[in-house]
C-alpha cells in the first residue's frame with residue numbers, strides 16, 4: 191500500500207495520546223520498510239541520472255534493489271525485534287523497540303495481500319519465497335481500482351480515530367491534508383488509470 195496508509199493504520203492501532211516517544215517509534219516503524227525505496231529512487235535519478243522508465247521497469251527488479259527491499263521487508267527480522275522488545279518491555283527501550291517492530295509488522299501485513307507482480311520476499315532470510323497476490327493496490331489487471339478504494343477506506347477510518355485521539359492542531363492539519371490527498375488520489379486513479387508508486 192501507499193506509505194501514508196501504513197503510518198495511519200499503525201498509529202490508529204498502537205498510538206496513545208501524550209506518549210510522544212511511543213508514537214514516534216510507531217511512526218518510524220511504520221515507514222521503515224519503504225525507506226530503502228525513498229533513498230534509492232532519488233539516488234538513481236539525481237546521482238546516476240537514470241530515467242524513470244529504466245528505474246521502475248528494470249533496475250527496481252534487479253538483485254541490488256530487490257535485496258535491499260527484502261532486508262527492510264523481512265517478517266522474521268521484525269518478529270525477532272518484537273520478541274526482544276516484549277522481553278525487555280519493563281525498560282523504555284524495550285517498549286519502544288516493541289512498538290517500532292509491531293508498526294513494521296502492521297506495514298508488512300498490509301503489503302503482503304496487495305503486492306502482485308511486484309511481490310516482496312517477506313520471509314527472507316528464512317526463505318526467498320514470494321507470495322504473488324491476485325490483488326494489487328495499484329495494478330489495474332489485479333483489481334487495483336477496488337483495492338485502492340479499500341485502502342482509502344482504511345485510511346479514512348484511521349484518520350477519524352486519530353482525529354478524535356489527538357487534540358493538537360498540527361495533527362489535525364496533517365490529517366486534513368492526507369484526507370484531501372486520498373480523495374485526489376482516487377479521482378486521479380479513476381480518471382487517468384495511472385500507476386501509483388509505493
Ligand SMILES: [Zn+2]
Pocket residue numbers: 191223224297301388
Ligand atoms: Zn511497503
